[in-house]
Amino acid sequence: xxxxxxxxxxEGTGVLTEExxxxxxxxxxxxxxxxxxxxxRYEFKGFAKATQMANLVAWHSDKMGHHADISFGWGYCxxxxxxxxxxxxxxxxxxxxMRLEALLA
Amino acid sequence: xxxxxxxxxxEGTGVLTEExxxxxxxxxxxxxxxxxxxxxRYEFKGFAKATQMANLVAWHSDKMGHHADISFGWGYCxxxxxxxxxxxxxxxxxxxxMRLEALLA
Amino acid sequence: xxxxxxxxxxEGTGVLTEExxxxxxxxxxxxxxxxxxxxxRYEFKGFAKATQMANLVAWHSDKMGHHADISFGWGYCxxxxxxxxxxxxxxxxxxxxMRLEALLA
Amino acid sequence: xxxxxxxxxxEGTGVLTEExxxxxxxxxxxxxxxxxxxxxRYEFKGFAKATQMANLVAWHSDKMGHHADISFGWGYCxxxxxxxxxxxxxxxxxxxxMRLEALLA
Numbered sequence: 261x262x263x264x265x266x267x268x269x270x271e272g273t274g275v276l277t278e279e280x281x282x283x284x285x286x287x288x289x290x291x292x293x294x295x296x297x298x299x300x301r302y303e304f305k306g307f308a309k310a311t312q313m314a315n316l317v318a319w320h321s322d323k324m325g326h327h328a329d330i331s332f333g334w335g336y337c338x339x340x341x342x343x344x345x346x347x348x349x350x351x352x353x354x355x356x357x358m359r360l361e362a363l364l365a
Numbered sequence: 366x367x368x369x370x371x372x373x374x375x376e377g378t379g380v381l382t383e384e385x386x387x388x389x390x391x392x393x394x395x396x397x398x399x400x401x402x403x404x405x406r407y408e409f410k411g412f413a414k415a416t417q418m419a420n421l422v423a424w425h426s427d428k429m430g431h432h433a434d435i436s437f438g439w440g441y442c443x444x445x446x447x448x449x450x451x452x453x454x455x456x457x458x459x460x461x462x463m464r465l466e467a468l469l470a
Numbered sequence: 471x472x473x474x475x476x477x478x479x480x481e482g483t484g485v486l487t488e489e490x491x492x493x494x495x496x497x498x499x500x501x502x503x504x505x506x507x508x509x510x511r512y513e514f515k516g517f518a519k520a521t522q523m524a525n526l527v528a529w530h531s532d533k534m535g536h537h538a539d540i541s542f543g544w545g546y547c548x549x550x551x552x553x554x555x556x557x558x559x560x561x562x563x564x565x566x567x568m569r570l571e572a573l574l575a
Numbered sequence: 576x577x578x579x580x581x582x583x584x585x586e587g588t589g590v591l592t593e594e595x596x597x598x599x600x601x602x603x604x605x606x607x608x609x610x611x612x613x614x615x616r617y618e619f620k621g622f623a624k625a626t627q628m629a630n631l632v633a634w635h636s637d638k639m640g641h642h643a644d645i646s647f648g649w650g651y652c653x654x655x656x657x658x659x660x661x662x663x664x665x666x667x668x669x670x671x672x673m674r675l676e677a678l679l680a
Contacts, residue, residue, distance in 0.1 A: 272580035307432055308518035311423040318416040333434035413623035420525035521633040528626040543644035
């Protein structure tokens with residue numbers, strides 16, 4: 261999980277095993293699994309900070325070439341990663357989550 | 366449903382009856398019900414337009430004083446209205462949906 | 471100035487005369503001229519509202535097919551219209567300003 | 576210039592000398608001086624990427640507690656730093672520029 265940019269899913273990026281997913285989540289504070297995705301809910305005071313977080317994740321998605329699903333509203337922004345084209349979780353999802361955490365640190 | 370600005374939910378805005386909800390939805394193209402919310406999924410080509418739509422709804426939420434729950438990602442932006450404080454759907458939700466549709470027309 | 475969408479500048483949209491510019495500005499509250507542009511400075515409390523305004527104008531620019539130049543920072547957002555390709559002010563600029571004002575009303 | 580967060584300007588942050596400014600700019604690729612500010616113009620293809628950059632800088636401004644002046648439009652986003660309250664350039668401005676560059680790397 262050290263690539264600088266996400267590997268295109270269509271070129272055969274592999275779906276992770278349960279063991280690899282567990283290992284990945286162990287290194288990500290506040291992230292959890294939901295089906296074939298990983299997600300984290302960030303909480304904020306009010307609406308403006310949540311909107312700004314959504315825009316940060318949008319920017320980060322384009323930068324990484326791997327796009328999150330983002331939900332936000334009053335007091336929260338939830339970020340979800342999955343590899344739609346691969347049909348499951350791949351290293352790209354964990355790479356993006358790690359990088360996003362680094363931005364926020 | 367003609368108020369210019371949303372009525373604060375905490376000041377007694379009433380939860381709508383089933384009949385009123387059905388009537389409200391009948392006038393909103395593409396909106397549907399899900400539990401105690403109404404929502405619409407807007408589809409886009411790519412990511413940038415979906416992000417822009419999310420920001421439009423964020424702006425509109427502050428303008429109306431009634432905040433949507435917004436989800437977006439590659440190719441879509443979903444907007445959800447409910448009146449959290451009233452514990453159900455109120456006229457505010459339908460007013461916001463109508464105004465948003467007017468912006469997009 | 472009643473078109474629903476801006477006319478592409480490259481297809482011969484005409485540069486307005488001084489008289490037409492003066493007339494257009496007379497109908498736009500708070501807008502003024504600066505060289506071959508018209509602009510308005512909107513003031514806000516803090517940073518978040520200014521950012522949201524910038525995003526509104528960005529959305530509006532794409533909707534209209536005519537893109538503003540936008541500046542924002544703590545407490546302000548300035549919107550500038552000109553028709554770069556026409557080399558001056560055209561009806562598109564006034565149409566966009568009018569529509570933006572209508573959104574904010 | 577190693578602080579994690581900007582020092583509030585009102586608490587006596589010092590205006591930099593000409594020598595310090597020149598030294599700071601020497602370490603910032605593409606940044607230049609304009610009066611009591613430093614700025615950089617980032618170029619993009621189209622409008623959406625420029626808008627996204629503006630939102631990134633807005634997020635970064637809040638994170639740093641030091642707010643840029645941001646201009647964007649078709650094909651560009653310009654970022655300007657100055658310390659309004661200090662009446663000139665301070666270490667905060669260079670710190671923010673360096674951090675922004677790191678985000679984009």
